[in-house]
Amino acid sequence: MLLITCPWCGPRAEIEFQYGGEAHIARPADPVALDDAAWADHLFMRKNPKGKHRERWMHRSGCRRWFNMERDTISHEITAVYRIGTTVPGKEGT
Numbered sequence: 001m002l003l004i005t006c007p008w009c010g011p012r013a014e015i016e017f018q019y020g021g022e023a024h025i026a027r028p029a030d031p032v033a034l035d036d037a038a039w040a041d042h043l044f045m046r047k048n049p050k051g052k053h054r055e056r057w058m059h060r061s062g063c064r065r066w067f068n069m070e071r072d073t074i075s076h077e078i079t080a081v082y083r084i085g086t087t088v089p090g091k092e093g094t
């Protein structure tokens with residue numbers, strides 16, 4: 001089980017959280033200009049890397065706020081937890 005540190009509540013058990021998918025997905029600047037394939041790609045296609053991955057999580061059984069987390073998908077090591085709208089700690093500009 002993971003021990004996840006909510007940016008507002010502190011360390012809590014994984015069971016209190018809900019996974020929300022890949023983080024940092026930018027909405028297309030002009031969605032109307034996209035064809036069906038490009039729109040479907042935006043809506044449904046996500047990275048599935050082995051290694052570090054930035055994800056959205058929600059503290060479902062706590063403050064119910066969303067935040068981002070950088071986690072290794074192989075080892076499950078959590079290397080960063082940060083609020084939405086901020087950058088990865090120590091990796092400004094990413």
Ligand SMILES: [Zn+2]
Pocket residue numbers: 006007008009010059062063064065
């Ligand atoms: Zn919380």
